[in-house]
Amino acid sequence: MLRGGLGSRRASTTGRSPHRLLRSGSGLRRLLAGTVAVVAAVGVLSAPAAAHPAPARPGGCDPLVGSECLLPFPNDWFTRPDRHSATGRRVAFTSAVLPANALGVPVDPTAWNRSDGFSPGQALLVQVPNVNLPASGAAPITDIGASLAPDAPIVLLDTDTGRRWPYWAELDANATSADRQALLIRPARDFTEGHHYAVALRNLRDASGATLAAPVAYASIAGHRLPRHDPLWARQRELAPSLAALRRAGVDTARAYLVWDFTVASGRNLTGELDRIRDDAFRRLRGRAPSYHVDAVTNFTAEQDARIAREVTGTVYVPSYLSLPGGPAGSRFARDARGRPVHLPGNTQLARFRCEIPRAAFEHPSRPALYGHGLLGSRNEVGAGNVKAMAAEHDVTFCATDWVGMASDDVLNVIASLTTIGQFPSIPDRLQQGILDALFLGRDLVHDKGFRADTAFRTEDGRPLLDAGKQLVYDGNSQGGIVGGAVIASSPDIHRGVLGVTGMNYSLLLNRSADFTQFQPILDASYPDKLRQQVVLGLLQMVWDRAETQGYAQTLARSGREVLMHVAYGDHQVANVAADVEARTLGARVAAPTVTPGRSPDRVPYWGIRPVSLPYHGSTMVVWDSGTPSPPTTDTAPTGAAYGHDPHEDPRNSAAAREQKATFFDTGTVVDVCGGRPCTVDPA
Numbered sequence: 001m002l003r004g005g006l007g008s009r010r011a012s013t014t015g016r017s018p019h020r021l022l023r024s025g026s027g028l029r030r031l032l033a034g035t036v037a038v039v040a041a042v043g044v045l046s047a048p049a050a051a052h053p054a055p056a057r058p059g060g061c062d063p064l065v066g067s068e069c070l071l072p073f074p075n076d077w078f079t080r081p082d083r084h085s086a087t088g089r090r091v092a093f094t095s096a097v098l099p100a101n102a103l104g105v106p107v108d109p110t111a112w113n114r115s116d117g118f119s120p121g122q123a124l125l126v127q128v129p130n131v132n133l134p135a136s137g138a139a140p141i142t143d144i145g146a147s148l149a150p151d152a153p154i155v156l157l158d159t160d161t162g163r164r165w166p167y168w169a170e171l172d173a174n175a176t177s178a179d180r181q182a183l184l185i186r187p188a189r190d191f192t193e194g195h196h197y198a199v200a201l202r203n204l205r206d207a208s209g210a211t212l213a214a215p216v217a218y219a220s221i222a223g224h225r226l227p228r229h230d231p232l233w234a235r236q237r238e239l240a241p242s243l244a245a246l247r248r249a250g251v252d253t254a255r256a257y258l259v260w261d262f263t264v265a266s267g268r269n270l271t272g273e274l275d276r277i278r279d280d281a282f283r284r285l286r287g288r289a290p291s292y293h294v295d296a297v298t299n300f301t302a303e304q305d306a307r308i309a310r311e312v313t314g315t316v317y318v319p320s321y322l323s324l325p326g327g328p329a330g331s332r333f334a335r336d337a338r339g340r341p342v343h344l345p346g347n348t349q350l351a352r353f354r355c356e357i358p359r360a361a362f363e364h365p366s367r368p369a370l371y372g373h374g375l376l377g378s379r380n381e382v383g384a385g386n387v388k389a390m391a392a393e394h395d396v397t398f399c400a401t402d403w404v405g406m407a408s409d410d411v412l413n414v415i416a417s418l419t420t421i422g423q424f425p426s427i428p429d430r431l432q433q434g435i436l437d438a439l440f441l442g443r444d445l446v447h448d449k450g451f452r453a454d455t456a457f458r459t460e461d462g463r464p465l466l467d468a469g470k471q472l473v474y475d476g477n478s479q480g481g482i483v484g485g486a487v488i489a490s491s492p493d494i495h496r497g498v499l500g501v502t503g504m505n506y507s508l509l510l511n512r513s514a515d516f517t518q519f520q521p522i523l524d525a526s527y528p529d530k531l532r533q534q535v536v537l538g539l540l541q542m543v544w545d546r547a548e549t550q551g552y553a554q555t556l557a558r559s560g561r562e563v564l565m566h567v568a569y570g571d572h573q574v575a576n577v578a579a580d581v582e583a584r585t586l587g588a589r590v591a592a593p594t595v596t597p598g599r600s601p602d603r604v605p606y607w608g609i610r611p612v613s614l615p616y617h618g619s620t621m622v623v624w625d626s627g628t629p630s631p632p633t634t635d636t637a638p639t640g641a642a643y644g645h646d647p648h649e650d651p652r653n654s655a656a657a658r659e660q661k662a663t664f665f666d667t668g669t670v671v672d673v674c675g676g677r678p679c680t681v682d683p684a
Helices: 018-023 028-041 144-148 216-222 233-248 267-285 379-383 385-394 408-419 426-446 479-490 506-512 520-526 530-547 553-559 576-586 655-667
Strands: 079-081 089-091 124-126 154-158 167-171 183-187 196-201 258-263 292-299 308-319 348-358 367-372 396-401 473-477 496-500 562-568 589-592 611-613 620-625
Touching: 124 258, 124 530, 144 167, 154 167, 154 183, 154 233, 196 233, 216 233, 216 258, 233 258, 267 308, 267 426, 267 479, 267 530, 267 553, 308 385, 308 426, 348 379, 348 385, 348 426, 367 426, 367 479, 367 655, 379 385, 379 396, 385 396, 385 655, 396 426, 408 426, 408 520, 426 479, 426 530, 473 479, 479 496, 479 553, 479 562, 496 655, 506 530, 506 576, 520 530, 553 576, 562 576, 562 655, 620 655
Parallel strands: 367 396, 367 473, 473 496, 496 562, 562 620, 589 611, 589 620
Antiparallel strands: 079 089, 124 183, 154 196, 167 183, 196 258, 292 308, 308 348, 348 396
16 A cells, blocks of 8 residues: 555656565565664563553543553543534543653644544444354354344444444454454444444353353442542543443443443534634635646657656645645644634745647547545646546546655654654655645636736637636545545536546555565554554554544535545455445445456455446546455455466556546546446456
């Protein structure tokens, strides 16, 4: 995901891409190794947390599970009432409960405490010593439907609706010791924004089939009413409404192994920061086109480039809401006294752009489109062969700007954020600025006084190369697909987009990505305990939501905007399961037939995603199969010869897939380009 998955291996036509640096024996590879050595040299690498005493009030370590302070997670024990928030709750972490790194660096909880609940896609984390999931009958990733069985050993209950929620359960296969292994319960569809959920574990068994006894603390809470002086009295009081809700749903809480609850962040909280800076920035335009400067216009002969006639590079000037002049890597939002992002007078983001104008545009004006590049890449990915092919075949002018926050300039800050999660909020802050940069670039593409009025986007005799009658669309791959949902949801100009080899929720993706293995040594050195690593990933997701599709999926589903998701079966870099969760959350259909019968290990392939025969008008997921073996059914990456060819770049290199994208851009209809059969594609 971090090499070419969330950034293409053919990303750039100029210079050495960070992905090549990652794969070479120099540059970033040496930097990663050096960072690991520095952290490891301190020697404080492997001390799991001791059991914590029961707190007198909510907010300290949860007494239900003593092995790790924040478990179970997410958890309303770590929130407080807030009548001003949309959920009525507010996250209330303290530095004492957040995991320090191996160097003992504490974490400032401020960025997390702006949330009025937890991530809608967050895995539920808990530790259950000696549990055997098959013996317990817990729903695996291959049988999500089993999670809703009446006797399922894990129950997720939406207490606002009284309905059960689908999930799969897995033990962290990355754990190095059984006594520090997380049980992960992953929602098969994102939890509903702003809703409250109760979790019950019951009838859990060990490998011999024996029922596991409940933790002593929970057994006390689930029993008789405790006196006020009891150390667990506050915990029992906090949990009482959820225990009652579960009993109404038929769960015998007195005999359960464990119960806890949590609140999901509201949509207003998840998208509020980007909404605020977008609204303020566009208000400042007063209907005008964003200011820009064309730096260079390069015309190509047909011999030089048979597909692209002109390349235009330049800069769009965007109000910067970051704290440092020009918003360099590591910047965070400038904030007012209430913690809201604000524009510092005179602070401007220089959003560099690159546009590729096809030869066809000189015959008929082209459709304007934004292109989204891969992680730790740059706008230069718009010059990749598959993007040029799409432009030439379907008369599309693609323009791209850097996803600042996750672009090539951000590599060092990404490394710093893995050494201490206290630095991590700078990534989604800056990435939200990057999304705003893209929105401004998009406005210049469609505004009468923007690019269409510039000689760089006209023929020599003055005819426009951009079609004023065609709407702006979005096309992104990998990281461009993951961020793309947020772009489409928040753009005032885009109503239709393609999310290529996409997925959402990094806390789900990272362990399953072949690319993250290059960054894993830094995380291992900084947070060596595998149980705590899962807590770290959950915490990162809470702030990451503000800058990826995860935090915008439900807004996008409500908006009436349409997306076409292209998925590569067996993708080594962006796990298919992350795309499945996205499709369920968006309410997208899956084009049928999907893959050849027997290809998927799932009992019901694409469970919970309604199949549809093409043509279909509306959001759709299309699966492209180039023969790669099915991905692991554990939370591990598909590495090694057993998993064969990485199909990550195959859909975008298919002329049929590009034809399907172009028709979708024009009509909103997903057409069959596979002859009524599962979509297959030759390996790139």
